[in-house]
Amino acid sequence: QKEVEQDPGPLSVPEGAIVSLNCTYSNSAFQYFMWYRQYSRKGPELLMYTYSSGNKEDGRFTAQVDKSSKYISLFIRDSQPSDSATYLCAMRNFNKFYFGSGTKLNVKP
């Protein structure tokens, strides 16, 4: 079983839709949770970073962590074509990071 599971997609939505991206994990020791956005042929860009269970909002993005279910989500409101990218979830335990395989999102104008 992988440490982090993420649906690879692709996920295709119309512009303006609410997007929900999810990851599950198996290690209850994970303490930090991150979402990265990666455009084609570019390095990942940190979008959201959370430490505890609950919600964290930043503009159109909301990160949600449910440690009891070992489940994290990233919501994108009013999605734009510029949001089209691959989204990676990541988790950290001590100095080791674990990444999901990435979900490819396509927002159609």
Next chain:
Amino acid sequence: GAVVSQHPSRVICKSGTSVKIECRSLDFQATTMFWYRQFPKQSLMLMATSNEGSKATYEQGVEKDKFLINHASLTLSTLTVTSAHPEDSSFYICSAKIPDRGGEQYFGPGTRLTVT
């Protein structure tokens, strides 16, 4: 957010030669840097963790003699691919962690290596 740069962004080399990739943290000191490899349409594969002033810790299956990592200063880590072969062609990405901060890891823009 913190800025991490990589150089070169693209490199083409002949089989058997060595290539050095630089990773710099521009506005913070990074005691820990990471080197990843990414194949097309796949996620990041951690190759090694680089700690300033000490030997890198390589992941299982990564040849330390082939992928030489040096972290000589708090702002610079280098990855040298020695005796490159076509199967080493890939996208190499470095990242750096801000000391004393939780889980944030900032990535460089990546280096696309093509070995002919």
